[in-house]
Amino acid sequence: MIQLRMIKQWAIFVAFLFGIFANALSANEQGVSQALVVYDSSLYDLNNLGSVSSEVASLVSDLKEKHGFELTLQSYSDEDLSLFVADEPRYDHLILLPSSKKAIGNKKGFNQHQLVEFINREGNIFVVGNDETVLPDDVRTFLNEMGIYPAPKGFKYVDHFNSAKGIPQLTDENIANKKVLGQFNGGKHAYKGTGALISNNENIFPIVRSSKTGFTTDEVEGTISQEKTWTFGQQGFLAVGFQGLNNARLTWVGSESLINDDLLKWTFQERNVLKLQFVQHYKNENPEYVDNKLYRIKDQVIYTIGVSEFANDKWIPYEIKGEDDTLQLAFKMLDPYQRVNLQPLGPGSSKEDGDLTEDTYIYYANFTIPDQHGIFTFELDYKRSGLSYIVDKRVVTVRHLANDEYKRSWDIPNSWLYVASAALVVLGWFLFVVNFLYVGNTDATKKNV
Template sequence: MASRYIFTLTLIYLLPFIIISSPLDDPRDQRVLVLLDDLALKSSHSIFFNSLLKRGIHLDFKLADDPNILLKTYGQYLYDALILFAPATERLGGSLNLAAILEFIDSDRDLIVAADENASDLIRNIGIECGVLFDEDPSTMVIDHLSYAVVGNEGDHTLIASDELIQSDVILGSRGTGAPVLFKGIGHSSHPANSYVLKVLSGSPSAYSANPASELSSAPTLTGTDISLVSVVQARNNARILLSGSLDLFSDRLFKSSVQKAGSLSKYEKSGNEEFVTELSKWVFHEKGHLKAMNVRHHKVGETAKPESYRIKDDLEYSIEIYEWSGASWEPYIANDVQLQFYMMSPYVLRTLTTDQKGLYYTSFKVPDVYGVFQFKIEYNKIGYTSLSVSKQIPVRPFRHNEYERFLTTAFPYYGASFTTMVAFFLFSIIYLYNK
């Protein structure tokens, strides 16, 4: 009984920490649900799945229409991410539907969706909710008569060799091989004003979207570099989504295939698909580009204790530590564009923080001559990195009545005038009273 009582007390004391802890605080040991149209995809896409397993990600494979699919029980999610390799599935099994997937994303969890020319309305609706619009015409595919792969095309030039990649090391790494990425599938578009959607792999200027089995009767709706082949989304809550118009992009066949782009003399023994997909999946699962802030401190210059309020014109110091997940541990994040706002309705002070190259960012400034409730605010948004939003309220008060300086130098003429008036009145009174 005593041991059970101690165990219960331990759970009670640990419970607040368990609730506060986020699955993104440590992006290791993730559980991922993989939904497939056909279990044969486990073998035809084995290289991709094995790369996830080698990185310590636990995969749970199920058919997309399995009636026993559960994303959560008793309000707790069972998985940290979802891979949807079921482009033709019209209806998902269990309680899983479009609303459940959107709720899953809203809970800070990640999603990978692969479509193809047979994409169902469900897949297209998921894309719309995530900010992209897959080509709505049935049986259309992306065609490119100039940037196609020499080997593997049946004359319709739907197997594209694309090197139109986003220039971001944090998302795609350094891309050591430089081999083009093979793509066969449908294109999609996004609204230009939507800053949350990033085109990772784009069509070339000669690409267009059409049905390869029929002649064009009108101009295609998607053309050129406006065609997105693969896009990523990072939501406001830092959930990450990968949207691909090709399921074959992840296949062993394209991973192992040699590639030569039409019009190029360079031939590669292996396509860039494996490197591209591996780096992209690392980003989606927060194995890179994931930031966290901690140890926020502020105090008056010359002191170490955090005050309950500041006075106008106080000199203060502010510091924060920022770290980046390297895939195995938290490493210092080094940048020169982290800014602090001292904010009340609008920024009164804006400072670029100085770093010691070890994760510590700091600055100092004088409190403005305005009193009220201010905020120390950091809003850090950089392409490829999770956004940081750190704020702390602090009151700023005016001088107290006994904190003003006495006998100001600039007021000496007024002091002199006052004392001169008093002396003159005293002399006048004596002369007036005693002069006969």
């Protein structure tokens, strides 16, 4: 009986797992992204959006309607809260709202290590904070590990020089990354929230920066001291972005008022996503042979790529308009021997089925392979804050000249002096011999006579 009961329990468990996998597979086949919203049920009743702030209500409704996500709502205290099942991510995106408690119900299934692994598995996370609540310890530790250090509970952002009725006013000048957040509605934004410090992690970048006169403190009316402030001046940040080398994205905002459709689209990779449609390289004199594996020193080479940007649910040509965003190619063997900027050629089509729809922008570089044989790499490493990273490496062999490929002496201008010298020596010797044999003997014969 005991064995039969255990068999039944295992059968139920396997059926449960199969159901989860079947649902996930069905959703993926339909192209529906899975999103999890984690909240504190004592602060938010997400089943009744009329009872929460307009920003949070708009967030939840937009995730379903505008973004088309299949949404799951769970509380931090839920015992079944987890990000993975059978070591596979259950969701594509994660939204973390503020909490009144530092603890999490299912510490084993939802902790800082699971959050880091979620990023490593190309998941995207949107974190919301404010000055009156906290984030669970595991979420805060995860943010610290990424390099984001939000202020503790009770620390609020203050700016006495740029405020209206005691509420700090942000302008478009506070936006540090225009690629992610273009502008505030009306050019101004009333901000009631907290700030954060960031590390020197090269994958972190500020989105909204504090003004020079702004600071984060828990003592609004009293005297400002070092112990009472968390950020001061432009060292404080009100919204921060992170993008991993695998292009997984993380956004932290210090107030619900900064929940913005542009930020959500960026976080969930619905905008500012670049794609390398094709890469080609070939000899200048033999364009029909593409992607050669063997080149010769001093060959003239053409390198072309097609880059697309995802916008409005389709791929469009990605045209570079600023010098800071220039694409660059490195031809390297340990160190770069050539580093050249790619020049724009124009929009084109990446499709091979005859479809001429312009979905990519073509860039090219024309350069001479250095006079050094060995194993070289065509390396394209394009990393700009706010844009998904493009990395492509193509390894080729560069050989030296064959014996019959060297220039002959008369083809080398510097050798003409030596060739002429040799010719003059031969000519001089010939004249000397003629003079010795004939001119000298004629004189001797005349004397004998």
